[in-house]
Amino acid sequence: MKNKLRIGLIGSKFMGRAHSNAWKKAGLFFDIPLQPVLQMVCARHENSLHEFAEQWGWQQTETDWKKVVSNPLVDVVDIALPQHLHYEVALAAAREGKHIFCEKPLAMNSRQAEEMLRVCEEHRVVHYLNHNYRRTPAISLARRMIDEGKIGRIFHWRCAYQQDWIVDPEFPLTWQLRAETAQAGPQWDLNSHAVDLAHYLVGPIATVSGLTAQFVAERPLADESSSGNLQADALGDAKGKVTVEDAALMLVQFENGAVGSFEATRFATGRKNALSFELYGSKGSLKFDLERMNELSFYSAEDPEGCQGFRTIQTTEASHPYAAHWWPPGHIIGYEHSFVHAAVDFVRAVDSGTAIEPNFASGVQILKVLEAGL
Amino acid sequence: MKNKLRIGLIGSKFMGRAHSNAWKKAGLFFDIPLQPVLQMVCARHENSLHEFAEQWGWQQTETDWKKVVSNPLVDVVDIALPQHLHYEVALAAAREGKHIFCEKPLAMNSRQAEEMLRVCEEHRVVHYLNHNYRRTPAISLARRMIDEGKIGRIFHWRCAYQQDWIVDPEFPLTWQLRAETAQAGPQWDLNSHAVDLAHYLVGPIATVSGLTAQFVAERPLADESSSGNLQADALGDAKGKVTVEDAALMLVQFENGAVGSFEATRFATGRKNALSFELYGSKGSLKFDLERMNELSFYSAEDPEGCQGFRTIQTTEASHPYAAHWWPPGHIIGYEHSFVHAAVDFVRAVDSGTAIEPNFASGVQILKVLEAGL
């Protein structure tokens, strides 16, 4: 009988669902040393909280996050909240000796992040920052191929994270569009993922320049009482100022001499969750698109002359990272599976007492790049 | 508190996993009227059975399928077995008044299938045949678009189901390659799916001609004691005769005047689980590829002149079938999700006492086409 790892989840919207699913599924498909237990879930609105808890099988509910953090029945605090709340919750959790599984972006700024990191290290808790895309089989494979030397010296990183959910000027002023809750727009929300991948695949970034744009200055105020997948209703006719950027672009130099570009936007009509990158090296190149996340495109300059070309590796083979735990080759996985992989690796890290990446140190580095880009 | 629907699963390999996952997940993402309970699982090898039951949370285990079928704690018999065992189990289950969730292909032949259908109807049980691909959002959307008249009169159905798992002549002689357990090769395994989709999207088939091929006549005998994703070990040097076809092709005429082609093979090097179809009509056309199952390609002859082209609909919008229950637009789902959709619709059918499709009547029609094609 496995020991248990008791989770206290704070947040019950989009990320609350994705995390709940991950904790439940980790042990079904992977052999993990501890059994996650859905101990306690916390949210503000009692009615929807109870429904959520029943749906997902959380044993207890709580509307005050401080009671979760201090509860001796909780081993892990899972922070699935907007970023303006991460700092306070994470500090408290670390001080209680809880391990932390934290949504991205890590914090409102790198100063907060540095303190969060320091306190976690002081209290020797495992801290994980959920840039889950690292743990798609295709991106893990990309890293493995780079490590194996298949790409050679890297020259170029070209990345875009494109969505279109606020093109309509009547889309309301949700928390993501206000600086006091989100700090920034796609620079924080989307480019944090992109910079994490660049750090993972290329290396540290040395210099940054950037450009932002705002296309819609005012929006109807939002009714955010309901949950939901990036959707919200307007409260009425009143409008408020959008206080974050709508698009954020960066040009960077990496320490290893590569150059890179980043483009994050919520105004790319037709792009829903399109995180894509191209990476060019002296021996080969890679291309990825999250909307076809089971594929990695690879060009090898070492293929025989006349037979070279970008090949589409379907990352569902047993030899691909994580893939053997799911289905036979050709049977694809989806968005939520990257959260399962994160949960699996987090459980293992807690069990073995080792660090996991990305973590709060990664978050500090990411935020410093993002701050430089604004 | 919801009423329960107690499942008795027979089979614990590839399909046993896929079904277990589906029963667990159905209620998490969908609002269903009954709560599936993983009551009892049955398989031959006691050791691996216990491990499987513990992994997935099945409450009881059993090595004799007859005891599952007759157990009053079981409401639904879930048949996740090779096809040569479907007939006997299904007849017994129906006679016990159990609802049946049955893997495909339905039976060894249409005579068996007809009897299975007759007995189910006699005992008024809900019978479902798990051609799960119908319940991908993209294929459900295809059907909706056809029903809405967007395609017009259908001229052509062109379908292939291509895999490559037995190209290596040293791949052993598993049950899928012997007539006594499988009846046929890809004609039963793969073309049964393809014919189901053709029936679903185009309509009944009037005439059939066919061609089969066998590329490897003898293979090493197989050790099939282990489970696993279409993988198996050889027992030693001894060889046996392959008694099913390696590839099966058909040309058909539909009752509505359309013509169709089918190609099923396990010798398409590079194709892992590539079920694809093209469908051409007087007003528009559709194209689908299971390896990119979140996409449906659509050409509309009614688009303005000069702006016509095949468009890739990413079937992750809230307006697409099933999709609103998962993640925001652009966040894809995977292979296993079609099983969840099947479980959801099955639970609803049982609750309301209505039929669900495809069912054993569908299976009879499919097997008649497959038989004509051999």
Place this chain on the structure above:
Amino acid sequence: MKNKLRIGLIGSKFMGRAHSNAWKKAGLFFDIPLQPVLQMVCARHENSLHEFAEQWGWQQTETDWKKVVSNPLVDVVDIALPQHLHYEVALAAAREGKHIFCEKPLAMNSRQAEEMLRVCEEHRVVHYLNHNYRRTPAISLARRMIDEGKIGRIFHWRCAYQQDWIVDPEFPLTWQLRAETAQAGPQWDLNSHAVDLAHYLVGPIATVSGLTAQFVAERPLADESSSGNLQADALGDAKGKVTVEDAALMLVQFENGAVGSFEATRFATGRKNALSFELYGSKGSLKFDLERMNELSFYSAEDPEGCQGFRTIQTTEASHPYAAHWWPPGHIIGYEHSFVHAAVDFVRAVDSGTAIEPNFASGVQILKVLEAGL
């Protein structure tokens, strides 16, 4: 100063333009031993013929093809006519000792084709059948890769040639839709190309079964006085019977044990000139689509495990067939270039007195397959 090769072109519509362009361009991009001269062009309608001759630089015009065939100034008779006229012209040309560059399909039937072949051989003229697609770089490369053993034993050939130019039932009854001028529909027009490629890439065909369909039985009579790219006007309200098939499908066995499928249609809404094939072998696979004719898709089972996938070879490298004569890598060529390649190889064959393929013997074999498929 090069010797001249004087061309007598018979036909001035779509193929007349394509051939004129090819003769003019061959010597510009390739080093050929003889200089093609646009000596004489022949067509029925004197006015448009003169315009055509002036546009393209043909030195003489003629409205009676017999005068072209017998003219001592003509070395090559270029037959760019509908198929019902090939037989008579080719026999006459061969008997005058003219080399023959003949459009496809070769003839109305294999009996005609056999006589055409016999007479050409008797009079020792070079005879070429213009299945031009063989001479795209991608398809020539496919053949080279097969010859090099990169594909291994071939299991499957899957081919479709799909167009949509007569989906509209008001499209008039042009010569292509009447048996007396065309013999058959897409079986002759499109599947002749497809069978030629199958012969070229896979080998001889041993058995054939087929299916045809007619979707529109009557059409307005056509005014075919104007030239034009597969377009025509109706004469008025009168209608006539369509006497050829609208779609033709075949299943075949090759002598080497491979199986194949063919699908040719003019009713694939959205497909304009979509000749595509897939070819699966024991070591690798190939995929081609004429609408992206500068690309060949290749899967190698000999790539390292974990890095396998279909790669898109852009066939514009100097090492690819014909490509070095055009532009730098990445600068694509178009439809008309395959005609230039055909003209180049034909000129070389005439100069050296050697045979060229495909020729009338190829045409006999193709027609026998097509006849068996009807």
Place this chain on the structure above:
Amino acid sequence: MKNKLRIGLIGSKFMGRAHSNAWKKAGLFFDIPLQPVLQMVCARHENSLHEFAEQWGWQQTETDWKKVVSNPLVDVVDIALPQHLHYEVALAAAREGKHIFCEKPLAMNSRQAEEMLRVCEEHRVVHYLNHNYRRTPAISLARRMIDEGKIGRIFHWRCAYQQDWIVDPEFPLTWQLRAETAQAGPQWDLNSHAVDLAHYLVGPIATVSGLTAQFVAERPLADESSSGNLQADALGDAKGKVTVEDAALMLVQFENGAVGSFEATRFATGRKNALSFELYGSKGSLKFDLERMNELSFYSAEDPEGCQGFRTIQTTEASHPYAAHWWPPGHIIGYEHSFVHAAVDFVRAVDSGTAIEPNFASGVQILKVLEAGL
């Protein structure tokens, strides 16, 4: 009988071939008011010049460009030279009253360009700058769709021009890699095209920031006596300094509020001539890739809900710009055809005495952006 337009071509390498082909082909496929005559070609090396002239049918040869420019038999001076020679030749040609067809980039800097423009205007000659990609059917169609309002307000322009011909550090130091002949690297060569397209499709650029990289600092000296498609031999072991950048990136703001990015490189392993762009607007979006130049990808937010997606328009329909002059739908054209379109439009401009775009004024604007980006 048409009046003639006598061309004097200066340059006989890659661009010399492309222009020669264009002048010959313009009148074959298009109805143009003047007949281009290949009057005179000029290059430095007499032997290869004669061969070139004979191959292409140029009536006279000349090794001194000044004699071309001043020759009364010449109506048009076609400048197919490296950019460091454009200034002097263009000034002389304009002063002789010759119309000018000039390769890109226009000049070494905007100061030269402004003087070239001024002198052309003074002498009222037609001046054309050959950013030929504007005249692919797909890009012309993109512009038409923008003008028709199908895209709405433009938010984003994202463009890359990627090649890989100098990844090998042993590739020699050709004129393109030295500042005295090329001024800059991909910023001049590739981003000039990209900025031209941005001006054409989005509008004027207001602000620019940039980043460049150099990956290889020294290369073997080059033997540039031979012509050839971007290929060259090393002279020996001696090396010289690369004095231009290897990659150039820019972020820009357009006057209309859109933001844009540009990335030009010769170090994108696997990319041969990959000019691609994405353009996102409030009503729709466009995507283009030169390696599939017969396709334009279009997303319309005005398509019915549930049926939205990027559609691939194959720009070979008669309704598409330029396409009716070539082949039936689905029969693609290639790289060289954009030069033919340029020649056609240039001839018409000369005949009618109207301006053509892009011209030297466009070149001035482009160079100002490029200078700002370095």
